[in-house]
Amino acid sequence: xxxxxxxxxxxxxxxxxxxxxxxxxxxxxxxxxxxxxxxxxxxxxxxxxxxxxxxxxxxxxxxxxxxxxxxxxxxxxxxxxxxxxxxxxxxxx
Numbered sequence: 001x002x003x004x005x006x007x008x009x010x011x012x013x014x015x016x017x018x019x020x021x022x023x024x025x026x027x028x029x030x031x032x033x034x035x036x037x038x039x040x041x042x043x044x045x046x047x048x049x050x051x052x053x054x055x056x057x058x059x060x061x062x063x064x065x066x067x068x069x070x071x072x073x074x075x076x077x078x079x080x081x082x083x084x085x086x087x088x089x090x091x092x093x
Contacts, residue, residue, distance in 0.1 A: 003035050004075045011078045018081055023059045027081065030057055030065065040069050040076050051088065054079070064088070 007015075018024050034040045034057070044055030044067065057065040064087045066080040080087040 003037070003040060003069075004073070005031065005035055006075050006077045008077070008079050011080055014081045018063075021063075023063050026059055027065070030059065034067070034076055040067070047088075056087070 015027075018027055034043060037043055041055055044057040044065075047054040047056055051066075053068055055067055055069065057067070059065060059081075062084045063082065064080075064084050065078065066087050067076055067078045069076055
């Protein structure tokens with residue numbers, strides 16, 4: 001099954017910064033892995049509390065990808081990528 005990948009403007013901006021790091025190659029592989037997955041939720045860690053409904057995928061010790069899965073539309077929406085504290089702090093109301 002192939003999923004449609006949707007990105008936010010914030011995610012695209014953060015991706016440009018990620019290109020300068022050692023995590024970029026793994027980042028590209030993870031996007032492919034999520035896109036081809038039967039259930040992308042199983043590859044990430046389900047968030048709770050204020051971030052319920054989001055999933056976090058670890059790229060490294062302190063780097064995360066934050067996304068949501070829409071099964072009806074067969075899309076994965078990417079919201080943020082970067083350091084743990086930055087990614088999760090931005091999503092809190």
